[in-house]
Amino acid sequence: MTIRTMSRSDVPAVAMLEREIYPQPWSARIFFDELAQDGRTYYVVTDDGEILGYGGVMLIEDDAHITTLTVIPGFRRMRLGTRLLLALVERAVENGSRHLTLEVRATNTDAQRLYERFGFAPVGKWKDYYAGEDAIVMWALDVDAEEYGHRLEEIRTELGGEAT
Numbered sequence: 001m002t003i004r005t006m007s008r009s010d011v012p013a014v015a016m017l018e019r020e021i022y023p024q025p026w027s028a029r030i031f032f033d034e035l036a037q038d039g040r041t042y043y044v045v046t047d048d049g050e051i052l053g054y055g056g057v058m059l060i061e062d063d064a065h066i067t068t069l070t071v072i073p074g075f076r077r078m079r080l081g082t083r084l085l086l087a088l089v090e091r092a093v094e095n096g097s098r099h100l101t102l103e104v105r106a107t108n109t110d111a112q113r114l115y116e117r118f119g120f121a122p123v124g125k126w127k128d129y130y131a132g133e134d135a136i137v138m139w140a141l142d143v144d145a146e147e148y149g150h151r152l153e154e155i156r157t158e159l160g161g162e163a164t
Contacts, residue, residue, distance in 0.1 A: 001080065003087050006042035006054060008035060013051050014044065017072060024131050026068070034067070041091050045071070045080050055084040057092050064092035066102035069111070079159060081114055086155055089118060089143065093152075098144045103135040112136065119143070119151055 006014065011031045018025035034040050034056060042056040053071035057064050066088055071080045092100055100118075103126060104111050112122075120138035129135035142148060 001045055001047045001052070001083075003043050003045050003083055006031075006035065006044045006056075008032065010044050010051060010054075011035070014054050017051065017054070017070065021070060021072070040067075041088070043084060043087050045084055053080045053084055055088050057088040059092060059095050059097060062096070062098040064089075064095075064097035064100050066100065069102075076110075081111070082117070082155065083159060085114065085118060086152065086159070089140075089152065093143055093148075096144070098142060100140040100143055102138055103129060104138060105130055106134040106136050112138070115140075117155065119148060 011028050014031055015026070015028035018027075031042070035042060037058075039059040040056060041059075042054060044051045045053040051072075052075045053069075055069040056067040058067050066085070069081060069084055069088070071078075071084070089100065100120065102115065102120065104115060106125070115138050119140040121140070122136045123139050124137040126135040126137060140148075
């Protein structure tokens with residue numbers, strides 16, 4: 001399995017996965033627009049050319065926002081989400097981010113546990129953020145600190161030493 005930068009040619013497949021997974025999917029147009037923006041990075045995880053997951057990060061001054069992180073249902077619990085999130089976090093840190101944020105469905109406890117491994121902590125809630133479902137707002141602070149670097153190194157080691 002490989003993690004690589006999402007290309008425009010990946011968008012139709014990613015948008016199709018969005019429609020299959022989410023009740024309010026992002027359109028292909030949103031992905032095309034995101035790829036065209038400065039400060040945005042999107043990755044896909046592939047196996048033999050098939051897209052198994054994708055994620056994005058938006059860099060804004062000292063902060064970075066994880067915009068999306070998805071692994072298709074048949075490939076969950078295989079650490080693909082961990083690998084994607086590690087790649088996104090490393091991208092943010094390499095570009096000078098000091099803090100990370102994201103929103104996650106209040107019912108998605110598996111994703112919340114993943115984010116907690118990366119130092120994210122809940123700080124608030126957006127009511128009805130996801131079409132009738134609340135979102136938990138999470139932040140990871142001081143990701144540019146040496147201590148956070150040790151956290152990433154532990155995750156990298158658990159994954160066999162490589163993020164991609």
